[in-house]
Structures are given as structure tokens and as C-alpha cells.
Amino acid sequence: DVKVTQSSRYLVKRTGEKVFLECVQDMDHENMFWYRQDPGLGLRLIYFSYDVKMKEKGDIPEGYSVSREKKERFSLILESASTNQTSMYLCASMDRGGREAFFGQGTRLTVV
Amino acid sequence: GDSVTQMEGPVTLSEEAFLTINCTYTATGYPSLFWYVQYPGEGLQLLLKATKADDKGSNKGFEATYRKETTSFHLEKGSVQVSDSAVYFCALSGGSNYKLTFGKGTLLTVNP
Numbered sequence: 157d158v159k160v161t162q163s164s165r166y167l168v169k170r171t172g173e174k175v176f177l178e179c180v181q182d183m184d185h186e187n188m189f190w191y192r193q194d195p196g197l198g199l200r201l202i203y204f205s206y207d208v209k210m211k212e213k214g215d216i217p218e219g220y221s222v223s224r225e226k227k228e229r230f231s232l233i234l235e236s237a238s239t240n241q242t243s244m245y246l247c248a249s250m251d252r253g254g255r256e257a258f259f260g261q262g263t264r265l266t267v268v
Numbered sequence: 269g270d271s272v273t274q275m276e277g278p279v280t281l282s283e284e285a286f287l288t289i290n291c292t293y294t295a296t297g298y299p300s301l302f303w304y305v306q307y308p309g310e311g312l313q314l315l316l317k318a319t320k321a322d323d324k325g326s327n328k329g330f331e332a333t334y335r336k337e338t339t340s341f342h343l344e345k346g347s348v349q350v351s352d353s354a355v356y357f358c359a360l361s362g363g364s365n366y367k368l369t370f371g372k373g374t375l376l377t378v379n380p
Contacts, residue, residue: 198370257361261310
């Protein structure tokens with residue numbers, strides 16, 4: 157069974173903390189993505205990576221960074237968490253040809 | 269750039285009614301097309317996909333046909349159940365780039 161696994165389902169952090177969201181896939185996919193989902197705003201792309209150590213900004217990269225040191229793992233980093241980063245975060249992976257794409261279960265992050 | 273337009277919700281149906289959720293896309297090249305379903309508090313689950321023109325994706329009674337001439341990928345189900353209540357997202361990949369591009373989602377509520 158294919159799997160994209162996010163490290164936490166629920167996370168509560170304080171303003172100013174550095175936050176790490178981890179995502180691991182076991183499908184040997186080249187492409188990985190981080191989205192955030194907010195009511196009324198749909199899915200918004202934060203960053204994506206098409207290869208190890210490669211990354212590209214999505215639509216809303218401000219306040220975030222990413223790391224992809226190994227093919228199977230893509231980390232999203234909130235350098236200094238703020239309350240407006242309270243959201244549902246979704247990780248996805250996709251094969252090189254764009255023919256299959258799967259999501260993790262999501263991380264509900266609350267910044268207080 | 270690539271884009272996906274899907275019918276705005278919410279859609280409310282009675283159990284056993286016929287469902288159609290419209291989806292049209294704009295993309296260069298030969299994208300793959302997907303429908304995802306999201307239940308409350310969960311990540312996105314791949315419902316079905318089609319990777320070339322005239323392909324029909326199907327799963328759990330849902331169907332969608334990749335129509336290149338009308339750039340559409342409408343989701344249909346002949347008889348919906350209460351358990352089908354969820355948000356449905358149409359998406360594409362592999363158009364002008366290898367990002368996943370999503371529609372805004374359609375909330376479906378099925379009443380008994």
C-alpha cells in the first residue's frame with residue numbers, strides 16, 4: 157500500500173518557535189509538495205521539490221523554508237511561528253511523469 | 269499557466285440521487301487529471317485518475333472521462349450515499365510544469 161506519512165496529526169506551538177513538519181514517502185517519487193489549506197482559500201502551494209536538494213517556491217513561501225536531504229523526506233520549516241500560520245498542512249508526493257500523486261493525512265498546526 | 273475550474277458548491281443531494289461535479293482545465297501538453305476526496309479533518313485521498321485523452325477513471329462507483337476536445341473531467345456517480353459527503357477536488361499535473369494544480373473544491377452533502 158502506497159504511503160505518504162506526516163509526522164504529526166495535531167501540533168500546538170507557541171509564537172516565535174521554530175517548527176518542523178516532516179513528510180516521508182515510500183514510493184520513490186521524485187516530486188514532493190507542501191500545501192496549506194484554509195477555509196475559503198482552497199489549497200495553496202508553499203514549496204515543492206523535484207529532486208534531492210532541489211526546491212522551488214510556490215505561491216506563498218514567505219515565512220517558510222524547506223529541506224530535502226534524502227529522496228523520501230521533505231521537511232517544512234516555520235522559522236518563527238506566527239498565529240497566521242495556524243492551518244492544515246498537507247504533504248504530497250508525485251512520480252516524475254506526473255501520473256500518480258498521493259497525500260499524507262495532514263497536520264493541523266495551531267500557533268498560540 | 270495551468271488552471272482548473274470546478275463547479276462551486278455546496279452541493280446538497282438526497283441519498284440515491286445522481287451526482288455530477290463539473291471540472292474543466294487549461295493546460296499545455298498532455299496533463300494527467302485527478303479527482304481527490306477529503307473527509308473532515310483528513311488529508312486528500314486519490315479517488316480516481318486518467319492519464320490520457322478518452323481514458324475513464326473509476327473507483328467506488330465514481331467515474332470521470334478525460335475529454336481533451338472539451339478540456340473537461342467531470343465527476344459522476346449514479347447513486348450517492350450519505351457516506352459520500354465530503355469535499356471533492358479536481359486536479360491536474362504535467363501541463364506546463366510538474367506541479368499539481370487544484371480546483372477550489374466542491375462540498376457535497378448527501379442527506380438520508
